Amino acid sequence: MFSRLVFNILCGNTDDHARNHAAFWNGKELTLTPAYDICPQGRAGNEASQAMLISDNNNLSQLKTCLATAHNFLLSEVQARAIFEKLTAAIQQHWDAVREEAELNEVDRRMLWERQFLNPFSTKL
Numbered sequence: 001m002f003s004r005l006v007f008n009i010l011c012g013n014t015d016d017h018a019r020n021h022a023a024f025w026n027g028k029e030l031t032l033t034p035a036y037d038i039c040p041q042g043r044a045g046n047e048a049s050q051a052m053l054i055s056d057n058n059n060l061s062q063l064k065t066c067l068a069t070a071h072n073f074l075l076s077e078v079q080a081r082a083i084f085e086k087l088t089a090a091i092q093q094h095w096d097a098v099r100e101e102a103e104l105n106e107v108d109r110r111m112l113w114e115r116q117f118l119n120p121f122s123t124k125l
Helices: 002-010 063-073 077-101 106-112
Strands: 023-025 030-032
Touching: 002 063, 002 077, 063 077
Parallel strands: none
Antiparallel strands: 023 030
8 A cells, every 4th residue: 555655646646545445355365456546637836735644634745745654554764765766766667668658749748757757846755
């Protein structure tokens, strides 16, 4: 769940609420279903907030907000930062292929990159 929260923040999906998460039950274990209803949202400025609270009364779409709640997911700061790095690297690595597959034109690419995806406000620690 922590990785999913971080991914939603890194890709600008602020509509991350409880009904967008589900699990499979095999009689013994729960496993998360594949992610769905991911929709990067446009921003007028850099600041954005998630639909649900992340840490205390804070729902700001920032990695530092995730870091403040990592312990609630039984993660250390080192583990949380490793997740940040892994997901950021994956988005950077696959961005060109995904935008080509989605047939994004140059204008759409510029509207998404570092606005919704990897927005500097969101990547603040």
